Amino acid sequence: MDNFYIKPGNQERGWNDPPQFSYDMQTSSVGPKRNVLNKRVPPPQLTGQSPGTGLPLSPAVSSGPSSSPGPPPVGGLTPPPPPKSRMSPGGVTGSVSAENEPNLSDVQAPLLWALTTCRQSVKKQVCDDVERRLKLFEEMWKSGKLSLAVKCRMNRLSQELNNKRWDAADDIHRSLMVDYVNEVSQWMVGVKRLIAETRNLNPELLHTEEAPSNAEEKLHKAEEALPQTEEAAQSNS
Amino acid sequence: MATFQEFIQQNEDRDGVRCSWNLWPSSRLEATRMVVPVSCLFTPLKERPNLPPVQYEPVLCSRATCKAVLNPLCQVDFRAKIWACNFCFQRNPRGPAAPLVFLYVVDTCLEEEDLQALRESLQMSLSLLPPNALVGLITFGRMIQVHELSCEGISKSYVFRGTKELTPKQIHEMLGLMKPTTSVPQEAAASCRFLQPVHKVDLNLTDLLGELQRDPWPVPQGKRPLRSTGIALSIAVALLEGTFPNTGARMMLFTGGPPTQGPGMVVGDELKTPIRSWHDIQKDNAHHMKKAIKYHEALANRAAVNGHSIDIYACALDQTGLLEMKCLSNLTGGHIVMGDSFNTSLFKQTFQRVFSKDYNGEFRMAFGASLEVKTSRELKVSGAIGPCVSLNAKGPSVSENEMGVGGTCQWKICSLNPSTTLALYFEVVNQHNSPIPQGGRGAIQFVTQYQHSNTQRRIRVTTIARNWADAQSQIQHIEASFDQEAAAVLMARLGVFRAESEEGPDVLRWLDRQLIRLCQKFGQYNKEDPNSFRLSESLSLYPQFMFHLRRSPFLQVFNNSPDESSYYRHQFVRQDLTQSLIMIQPILYSYSFHGPPEPVLLDSSSILPDHILLMDTFFQLVIYHGETIAQWRKAGYQEMPEYENFRQLLQAPVDDAQEILQTRFPMPRYIDTEHGGSQARFLLSKVNPSQTHNNLYAWGQEAGAPILTDDVSLQVFMDHLKKLAVSSSA
Numbered sequence: 001m002d003n004f005y006i007k008p009g010n011q012e013r014g015w016n017d018p019p020q021f022s023y024d025m026q027t028s029s030v031g032p033k034r035n036v037l038n039k040r041v042p043p044p045q046l047t048g049q050s051p052g053t054g055l056p057l058s059p060a061v062s063s064g065p066s067s068s069p070g071p072p073p074v075g076g077l078t079p080p081p082p083p084k085s086r087m088s089p090g091g092v093t094g095s096v097s098a099e100n101e102p103n104l105s106d107v108q109a110p111l112l113w114a115l116t117t118c119r120q121s122v123k124k125q126v127c128d129d130v131e132r133r134l135k136l137f138e139e140m141w142k143s144g145k146l147s148l149a150v151k152c153r154m155n156r157l158s159q160e161l162n163n164k165r166w167d168a169a170d171d172i173h174r175s176l177m178v179d180y181v182n183e184v185s186q187w188m189v190g191v192k193r194l195i196a197e198t199r200n201l202n203p204e205l206l207h208t209e210e211a212p213s214n215a216e217e218k219l220h221k222a223e224e225a226l227p228q229t230e231e232a233a234q235s236n237s
Numbered sequence: 238m239a240t241f242q243e244f245i246q247q248n249e250d251r252d253g254v255r256c257s258w259n260l261w262p263s264s265r266l267e268a269t270r271m272v273v274p275v276s277c278l279f280t281p282l283k284e285r286p287n288l289p290p291v292q293y294e295p296v297l298c299s300r301a302t303c304k305a306v307l308n309p310l311c312q313v314d315f316r317a318k319i320w321a322c323n324f325c326f327q328r329n330p331r332g333p334a335a336p337l338v339f340l341y342v343v344d345t346c347l348e349e350e351d352l353q354a355l356r357e358s359l360q361m362s363l364s365l366l367p368p369n370a371l372v373g374l375i376t377f378g379r380m381i382q383v384h385e386l387s388c389e390g391i392s393k394s395y396v397f398r399g400t401k402e403l404t405p406k407q408i409h410e411m412l413g414l415m416k417p418t419t420s421v422p423q424e425a426a427a428s429c430r431f432l433q434p435v436h437k438v439d440l441n442l443t444d445l446l447g448e449l450q451r452d453p454w455p456v457p458q459g460k461r462p463l464r465s466t467g468i469a470l471s472i473a474v475a476l477l478e479g480t481f482p483n484t485g486a487r488m489m490l491f492t493g494g495p496p497t498q499g500p501g502m503v504v505g506d507e508l509k510t511p512i513r514s515w516h517d518i519q520k521d522n523a524h525h526m527k528k529a530i531k532y533h534e535a536l537a538n539r540a541a542v543n544g545h546s547i548d549i550y551a552c553a554l555d556q557t558g559l560l561e562m563k564c565l566s567n568l569t570g571g572h573i574v575m576g577d578s579f580n581t582s583l584f585k586q587t588f589q590r591v592f593s594k595d596y597n598g599e600f601r602m603a604f605g606a607s608l609e610v611k612t613s614r615e616l617k618v619s620g621a622i623g624p625c626v627s628l629n630a631k632g633p634s635v636s637e638n639e640m641g642v643g644g645t646c647q648w649k650i651c652s653l654n655p656s657t658t659l660a661l662y663f664e665v666v667n668q669h670n671s672p673i674p675q676g677g678r679g680a681i682q683f684v685t686q687y688q689h690s691n692t693q694r695r696i697r698v699t700t701i702a703r704n705w706a707d708a709q710s711q712i713q714h715i716e717a718s719f720d721q722e723a724a725a726v727l728m729a730r731l732g733v734f735r736a737e738s739e740e741g742p743d744v745l746r747w748l749d750r751q752l753i754r755l756c757q758k759f760g761q762y763n764k765e766d767p768n769s770f771r772l773s774e775s776l777s778l779y780p781q782f783m784f785h786l787r788r789s790p791f792l793q794v795f796n797n798s799p800d801e802s803s804y805y806r807h808q809f810v811r812q813d814l815t816q817s818l819i820m821i822q823p824i825l826y827s828y829s830f831h832g833p834p835e836p837v838l839l840d841s842s843s844i845l846p847d848h849i850l851l852m853d854t855f856f857q858l859v860i861y862h863g864e865t866i867a868q869w870r871k872a873g874y875q876e877m878p879e880y881e882n883f884r885q886l887l888q889a890p891v892d893d894a895q896e897i898l899q900t901r902f903p904m905p906r907y908i909d910t911e912h913g914g915s916q917a918r919f920l921l922s923k924v925n926p927s928q929t930h931n932n933l934y935a936w937g938q939e940a941g942a943p944i945l946t947d948d949v950s951l952q953v954f955m956d957h958l959k960k961l962a963v964s965s966s967a
Contacts, residue, residue, distance in 0.1 A: 014581035018907035036896050037824050039836040042777040072869050072883040087895050129440050177364040181357040189443040
């Protein structure tokens with residue numbers, strides 16, 4: 001699940017720059033605010049307690065800063081369930097999954113299918129522009145300029161587009177723009193437009209042109225069916 | 238409902254309202270004796286997941302001077318099909334969408350690294366905008382360029398000089414804008430080449446943004462770039478005025494330095510002349526300030542009249558002129574984001590959150606709101622403090638005693654979101670010794686009309702009531718109804734409002750006087766005996782709030798630049814109660830092996846060697862590791878499996894901080910520090926110096942870290958307060 005991660009801020013450009021959350025981490029934290037830390041303590045002067053009643057000191061604390069303390073106490077606390085992704089003290093984490101690199105032509109197929117379908121009714125200039133950007137995406141992929149995370153998410157975007165799940169595809173495009181803008185900014189707007197135009201097409205157009213992977217599957221299944229028919233024919237004779 | 242605390246919480250959850258007093262003194266004389274005015278904090282668009290919009294027009298009272306909305310406090314006769322208005326007692330018979338506009342105004346006098354980061358953020362934002370929104374682009378440096386957005390290949394722009402002030406009419410003519418002959422928004426959109434639907438121009442606009450260059454005019458040694466922000470803003474305001482008056486629109490100014498040329502300039506281009514500090518202002522040595530403020534106020538008022546809001550995203554290491562420009566956002570409800578560079582997570586994520594969506598997948602931002610306040614006849618409204626302008630609506634409920642923006646019962650908020658909160662102040666006008674009004678309850682109705690981000694216009698009506706009480710016989714009940722958190726924020730907003738026009742020491746004196754009077758009225762004590770002084774639970778936190786407010790950056794300006802003070806005050810007068818309280822008195826939680834995390838006194842005695850402290854000031858999150866903790870961390874115990882609990886202890890404040898970082902707008906700075914660290918100063922300056930080098934050994938050795946300062950401590954403050962409260966001569 002490499003969509004949930006936290007990166008450090010840019011300490012060179014901004015003092016104490018906060019950490020940066022991925023798009024999915026930000027959008028998943030929607031809901032009524034929990035106000036975890038909101039309690040205060042009244043000053044002792046008004047409640048009649050004596051001031052300066054600090055907390056009892058741990059026996060391991062020494063009286064002078066120079067001598068080193070003993071080790072921390074061992075055991076005790078029950079661990080809370082860890083959230084999907086957490087910041088680490090003074091640093092960052094992210095759960096990195098070992099996803100395999102997808103195949104470029106698998107990713108491209110639904111995009112090219114969508115573009116071909118769009119050419120029937122969408123302005124030529126727009127389609128040419130989209131095509132130019134898809135080519136740029138291909139070049140960047142082939143020359144190793146795209147990270148694995150971007151490739152994997154594009155793979156998922158393609159699958160969603162293939163299955164006509166427009167909102168899901170759109171959301172993935174947005175997450176890529178937010179999390180990896182420097183890699184995708186030049187060509188992603190083409191993918192965005194492609195999703196927008198394809199979803200608005202006449203539904204008939206979408207069904208007459210089958211996506212390549214679907215057609216292949218059907219062919220495969222037809223081939224598998226043949227031997228059975230022959231056997232049946234033979235046994236009947 | 239056993240206690241007032243529960244009553245307060247339930248009412249806040251339901252209505253988005255927190256009142257300073259939940260029992261209202263029934264006469265004007267008694268009300269003034271209460272010190273803290275009858276007032277409330279109101280969050281118009283508080284998120285209500287279980288409140289679906291009603292799909293019919295609101296039912297209004299038929300009296301022309303009333304027009305209150307049918308609400309649960311009205312008596313309804315279903316058989317006779319009539320309802321009685323609870324505001325004027327009248328008996329009443331029982332009975333299209335504009336797109337949002339986003340105009341980017343972008344400074345190109347930036348370093349290449351910053352410009353690249355800004356280009357990317359702007360390109361990214363095109364994917365975050367509402368799909369049918371209109372978008373426009375103005376870039377500026379020495380000159381101003383208004384870009385024509387089209388679907389064709391060639392990009393055109395109209396260029397203006399940065400020094401010449403033009404009238405709106407001249408700007409309209411030069412841009413070729415005709416008077417809109419149609420009020421149908423879709424047709425108007427087609428006729429404006431500068432503001433186009435994002436879904437049509439995204440391809441070209443992405444390229445246009447990607448090709449933005451730094452301002453080409455060379456900047457000589459020892460000089461600042463010539464930045465014509467003033468003219469750029471006036472063109473933006475005029476463009477929207479001429480094409481989309483009275484539609485929800487958001488101008489977004491991105492700037493990397495102060496305006497140095499043209500009207501509204503804040504500083505000249507000679508680097509050896511520094512930008513004004515508070516000392517300069519105090520000594521009347523800020524030559525451009527008054528003129529610049531006046532210039533921007535005029536622009537802000539024009540934008541507000543048209544329902545347009547202005548955001549300022551200012552990222553630079555030095556000041557950018559927020560003091561002079563803040564009215565652009567304060568009067569219109571726009572955001573101000575202050576950062577060091579556009580290439581920081583603070584800017585990038587805060588900017589992303591402008592477009593955040595709620596649990597329904599809808600944008601949180603709303604536009605063009607008008608708020609009307611109606612009161613039952615024993616109350617009048619004195620004014621409002623918040624991101625609004627007056628609509629100058631006179632009427633019987635308008636008090637002559639103004640507090641904040643007064644003289645009206647209607648205000649306009651051009652841009653708002655679910656946390657935007659106004660402070661409203663009321664006056665009790667019932668005469669002393671006249672009988673308690675019939676029915677025994679005073680009522681206030683808030684009618685908010687606004688444009689939802691889905692372009693639909695909506696009305697939200699909130700009606701509240703509180704019982705009247707005779708202060709002579711029921712003073713304990715009135716005291717028990719005191720909401721000290723709301724009162725602290727309401728008084729603080731009054732203080733900040735005054736601080737904008739009065740001298741600092743005068744505001745502090747006023748604040749102190751109000752606190753003393755409140756303690757004299759409600760404290761339990763024996764005359765002339767300070768040690769006997771006690772405050773009941775409903776007031777026990779209030780003096781501490783006032784102590785911290787006096788030390789806060791809202792009232793103590795000399796530790797900050799004028800821009801910083803303006804930024805902190807901007808955030809303070811619009812946030813909801815919880816966030817405002819954090820700003821006044823930061824939250825401090827302590828983590829240790831001794832037990833679960835707990836809140837501790839914002840005091841140096843809370844700094845202990847074997848504790849980790851998490852401090853939230855709203856603007857910063859500080860995690861401070863005590864001396865022993867720091868040594869253990871340095872020794873690496875958290876890596877060893879047998880010291881797993883130590884690793885968890887280190888993780889606990891980080892997890893709590895993460896919750897806050899994920900949702901807060903704007904994003905706070907995040908500071909991880911320890912005993913002896915240079916960044917520890919953020920914690921040390923906030924905690925009350927109850928132990929200074931003067932009284933280090935007052936109560937034993939290991940009680941906490943000493944702070945080297947001569948600030949008066951909470952202890953000393955409370956002692957003074959008690960002395961003055963019990964004294965017959967004060």
